[in-house]
Amino acid sequence: MKYINSPIDTINFKNHQVFIKRDDLLDKYFLGNKARKFYYFLNYDFNGIKKIISFGSPQANSLYSLSVLAKIKNVKLDFYVSHIATFLKQNPHGNYKEALKNGANIIELNQNEISTQEYVEENILKNEEHYIYIEEGGRVKEAESGIKILADEIMNWAKDNDENNLKIFLPSGTGTTALFLQKHLDMEVLTCACVGDEAYLKKQFFQLNSDESKHPTILKNKKKYHFGKLYKEFYDIHLELLDETQIEFDLLYDSLGWLNLISSKYFTQNKILYIHQGGILGNESMIKRYENKYL
Numbered sequence: 001m002k003y004i005n006s007p008i009d010t011i012n013f014k015n016h017q018v019f020i021k022r023d024d025l026l027d028k029y030f031l032g033n034k035a036r037k038f039y040y041f042l043n044y045d046f047n048g049i050k051k052i053i054s055f056g057s058p059q060a061n062s063l064y065s066l067s068v069l070a071k072i073k074n075v076k077l078d079f080y081v082s083h084i085a086t087f088l089k090q091n092p093h094g095n096y097k098e099a100l101k102n103g104a105n106i107i108e109l110n111q112n113e114i115s116t117q118e119y120v121e122e123n124i125l126k127n128e129e130h131y132i133y134i135e136e137g138g139r140v141k142e143a144e145s146g147i148k149i150l151a152d153e154i155m156n157w158a159k160d161n162d163e164n165n166l167k168i169f170l171p172s173g174t175g176t177t178a179l180f181l182q183k184h185l186d187m188e189v190l191t192c193a194c195v196g197d198e199a200y201l202k203k204q205f206f207q208l209n210s211d212e213s214k215h216p217t218i219l220k221n222k223k224k225y226h227f228g229k230l231y232k233e234f235y236d237i238h239l240e241l242l243d244e245t246q247i248e249f250d251l252l253y254d255s256l257g258w259l260n261l262i263s264s265k266y267f268t269q270n271k272i273l274y275i276h277q278g279g280i281l282g283n284e285s286m287i288k289r290y291e292n293k294y295l
């Protein structure tokens with residue numbers, strides 16, 4: 001499999017020009033944010049390794065990306081989840097469905113005593129051998145090499161196109177991507193908190209780098225949002241983006257990302273390069289939920 005530079009598109013949204021780094025088009029199967037974070041494992045020597053063990057949500061983008069990785073590397077994937085909703089089991093869709101198609105073993109623990117991570121680390125790993133264990137969403141140090149490649153692609157593009165006043169924007173979950181991007185980029189990285197609040201994101205940054213001067217800039221959200229919940233304005237901006245740019249953005253991170261960006265001063269005062277981090281497979285079920293609620 002070849003891993004190529006993702007394209008950068010120029011779009012107009014609300015009468016402003018924005019550049020879009022299309023990591024959603026990175027590859028047909030191994031794409032988006034999680035492909036960058038798991039890039040390290042793509043080059044990793046799996047000789048003697050029989051399976052990848054990980055855990056998280058049965059709808060997670062990381063589940064799908066790990067299932068692709070396991071397939072490429074010809075190993076099994078055991079992915080532990082705390083619970084799978086009956087509806088999802090009976091109507092597989094999105095990341096869950098595609099991961100199953102790739103042969104993932106999605107294992108439901110159905111226990112509430114301890115966290116899924118603790119359960120896996122204390123009860124599963126000791127009975128396994130010839131595996132590599134990847135923590136939820138991709139462990140920190142391994143994520144850096146793939147994100148550095150993304151940073152290099154952006155730096156080269158900016159140089160070739162004489163774009164020396166760029167600001168980079170991307171919405172954050174754990175903040176790992178934004179932090180390592182800022183580490184390897186000369187331009188300022190702007191982000192917003194989609195999981196937890198700004199204080200949580202700041203804490204995550206400190207865990208990865210104690211030097212605050214190297215942290216991305218967190219733009220405050222106008223309102224408190226809970227990850228995975230439905231908000232009319234998320235759906236509206238998703239449709240507006242689709243209509244104006246013909247690009248489908250993710251409903252969990254990008255809708256909040258764009259709402260945050262357009263209400264900031266940077267949107268009108270700076271040239272922005274927005275990173276499209278994929279996640280589209282998860283949209284199908286979100287759109288159904290939105291249609292049920294608002295149509």
Ligand SMILES: *Cc1c(COP(=O)(O)O)cnc(C)c1O
Pocket residue numbers: 032033034061062137171172173174175176177178250253277278279
């Ligand atoms: C995982 C993910 C993010 C968040 O990435 P972090 O490195 O955890 O901040 C953002 N967008 C999409 C589509 C993702 O899959």
